Amino acid sequence: MTSLVTGQDALVEIQRVSKKFPTDGKAQVHAVTEVSLKIEHGETLAVVGESGCGKSTLANLIIRLHDADNGKILLKGQDITNLNPREMLVHRQTMQIIFQDPLASLDPRVRVGTSVAEPMRVHKAATKEAALERTRQLFELVGLQPAMMNNYPHQFSGGQRQRVCIARALALNPELVIADEAVSALDVSVQAQVMNLMLKLQQELGLSYLFISHDLAVVERIAHRVAVMYLGQVVELGSREQVFRDPQHSYTKRLLSAVPIADPRQRTSRPLLTGEIPSPVWPAGEGPEVINHVEVEPGHIVAEE
Amino acid sequence: MNESGIAVEKLKTNDRGAMRMFLRNKAAVVGLVVFVFILLVTIFGPSLYGTSANKMVSRPFLAPSDDLAPLLGTDYLGRDILAGVVGGGRTTLLVAAVAAAMTMTIGIVIGSLAGYFGGWVDALLMRVTEIFQVMPTLLFSLVVIFLLGPGTRNETLAIGLTLWPLAARLARAEFLRLRELDFVKAARAIGCNDLRIMVRTILPNAMPPLLVSATLTIVIAILFHAGLAFLGMVDVNTVSWGSMLGKNRGYALTAWWTVFFPGLAIVITGLSVSLIGDGLQDAFNPKLRGR
Numbered sequence: 001m002t003s004l005v006t007g008q009d010a011l012v013e014i015q016r017v018s019k020k021f022p023t024d025g026k027a028q029v030h031a032v033t034e035v036s037l038k039i040e041h042g043e044t045l046a047v048v049g050e051s052g053c054g055k056s057t058l059a060n061l062i063i064r065l066h067d068a069d070n071g072k073i074l075l076k077g078q079d080i081t082n083l084n085p086r087e088m089l090v091h092r093q094t095m096q097i098i099f100q101d102p103l104a105s106l107d108p109r110v111r112v113g114t115s116v117a118e119p120m121r122v123h124k125a126a127t128k129e130a131a132l133e134r135t136r137q138l139f140e141l142v143g144l145q146p147a148m149m150n151n152y153p154h155q156f157s158g159g160q161r162q163r164v165c166i167a168r169a170l171a172l173n174p175e176l177v178i179a180d181e182a183v184s185a186l187d188v189s190v191q192a193q194v195m196n197l198m199l200k201l202q203q204e205l206g207l208s209y210l211f212i213s214h215d216l217a218v219v220e221r222i223a224h225r226v227a228v229m230y231l232g233q234v235v236e237l238g239s240r241e242q243v244f245r246d247p248q249h250s251y252t253k254r255l256l257s258a259v260p261i262a263d264p265r266q267r268t269s270r271p272l273l274t275g276e277i278p279s280p281v282w283p284a285g286e287g288p289e290v291i292n293h294v295e296v297e298p299g300h301i302v303a304e305e
Numbered sequence: 306m307n308e309s310g311i312a313v314e315k316l317k318t319n320d321r322g323a324m325r326m327f328l329r330n331k332a333a334v335v336g337l338v339v340f341v342f343i344l345l346v347t348i349f350g351p352s353l354y355g356t357s358a359n360k361m362v363s364r365p366f367l368a369p370s371d372d373l374a375p376l377l378g379t380d381y382l383g384r385d386i387l388a389g390v391v392g393g394g395r396t397t398l399l400v401a402a403v404a405a406a407m408t409m410t411i412g413i414v415i416g417s418l419a420g421y422f423g424g425w426v427d428a429l430l431m432r433v434t435e436i437f438q439v440m441p442t443l444l445f446s447l448v449v450i451f452l453l454g455p456g457t458r459n460e461t462l463a464i465g466l467t468l469w470p471l472a473a474r475l476a477r478a479e480f481l482r483l484r485e486l487d488f489v490k491a492a493r494a495i496g497c498n499d500l501r502i503m504v505r506t507i508l509p510n511a512m513p514p515l516l517v518s519a520t521l522t523i524v525i526a527i528l529f530h531a532g533l534a535f536l537g538m539v540d541v542n543t544v545s546w547g548s549m550l551g552k553n554r555g556y557a558l559t560a561w562w563t564v565f566f567p568g569l570a571i572v573i574t575g576l577s578v579s580l581i582g583d584g585l586q587d588a589f590n591p592k593l594r595g596r
Contacts, residue, residue: 065493088496089496092494092496097490097491101487104486104487104488105487105490106491107492107510118492118497119495119496122496122501165491
């Protein structure tokens with residue numbers, strides 16, 4: 001089996017990480033199975049796949065909102081898989097997360113300025129004056145007026161709220177920002193604005209993104225590398241060009257063919273995704289078969305079929 | 306809340322908005338005015354009115370319309386009913402307030418731990434809660450008073466220990482609901498510890514139903530204490546609205562004023578607290594603000 005891992009000095013490296021969730025009775029949902037990935041400094045790795053393929057679980061595992069059952073999570077070479085919350089605290093400055101629904105991810109009773117300043121207070125990273133000043137700067141950085149700091153989340157539009165969430169994620173100068181379907185809930189025009197903001201921030205601050213999405217158009221615009229997930233496993237991994245121009249795995253091909261094409265003349269007959277994906281629920285003691293991968297060209301890794 | 310200037314500023318303006326919403330609810334304002342009036346009468350009334358609630362001032366069973374009678378008539382011992390109404394709220398309100406505070410404290414601590422941590426913590430705490438919940442409430446508090454004896458402190462304990470399971474279940478439900486929300490996950494991703502998440506992030510969002518429940522608990526505690534007094538299970542030397550009802554209940558048909566006025570006092574007090582609770586619910590809902 002060829003490792004999915006490429007390159008040397010990675011910001012985040014996960015090695016054969018698995019996560020199961022118990023359901024009623026004795027069955028288990030195998031949300032993530034033996035996934036190995038690397039995120040390099042300053043790059044955007046997109047994880048794509050349909051609902052229920054385990055991509056959000058993967059995000060939660062990396063940022064340690066869930067604990068992995070198996071495998072290792074390395075942050076800048078340091079194993080953070082089993083750190084307790086106190087030991088984890090310092091590493092939370094290195095990576096932050098943005099969620100899909102910006103309204104739900106802001107405390108409705110707290111002014112947005114206070115929400116953005118909270119990471120600095122929790123980490124005792126700044127005095128109150130400095131935190132206030134930094135919050136002001138963050139608001140400007142994400143394209144919001146600092147005067148809006150005193151407003152409540154419900155007084156903002158969806159795009160503005162997501163900017164607030166980005167500001168909060170940036171408060172501690174992280175190196176990795178995990179965007180869990182961060183633009184999926186936004187209007188298409190607002191989506192473009194928020195993506196442009198994320199690209200700008202990446203240039204200015206040298207951020208890495210783990211960009212989780214089901215929207216291939218969005219991914220094609222923002223990603224450097226793409227991992228395609230299916231039923232908790234990575235079936236294809238490569239650069240954006242490799243995955244989009246030369247998809248190797250049948251699932252990737254079908255996923256790409258499902259993207260609507262605006263120009264009717266460009267449309268060709270295409271194999272469509274049909275049916276439901278198989279269930280990730282297995283009885284206790286059983287589980288999905290771990291797929292082997294082959295490297296078809298440098299950096300382009302495909303699951304064997 | 307003096308960790309940072311931002312928090313302090315937030316608190317001030319938050320309160321102002323909440324106050325505005327509360328004042329917009331006319332019924333709640335009426336409830337608040339009535340309740341403050343009742344509080345003032347209960348605190349300062351007895352010394353201003355002068356007549357002791359225990360003193361025989363005239364012949365028994367004088368109707369309010371009788372020329373010789375004090376304003377609200379006299380009871381079976383010739384005691385002034387008005388003196389009783391003015392002075393009889395003191396222990397009841399004190400006991401109800403402290404018992405409700407105790408109920409909410411126990412309930413929130415147990416319910417939040419159970420709801421937040423789940424698993425065996427939840428199972429254990431909820432079984433304990435159920436043990437308290439399945440006991441007949443009035444009988445349980447009677448037993449507590451039998452064991453500890455009457456007196457303000459024991460009456461408070463008897464009521465507080467009886468009423469907390471409801472608050473615990475409500476707090477648990479709110480914590481269960483809120484802990485899965487993205488802003489709680491965001492707080493965890495920032496690195497907030499469990500205590501901070503529970504107290505600073507979840508609890509404020511769980512407060513509206515808990516506050517309404519708290520005011521309801523005060524109402525129940527008032528009725529409960531009145532009930533205990535009615536049954537003669539409180540300090541016999543203290544006149545309270547409940548004990549007036551209890552002692553005069555045999556004469557209710559012939560001398561209606563002996564039970565009507567203390568009963569009315571209980572009803573008005575309970576209603577005013579309920580209305581305040583309703584207003585608080587609006588006041589603490591930020592989505593209603595600015596409308």
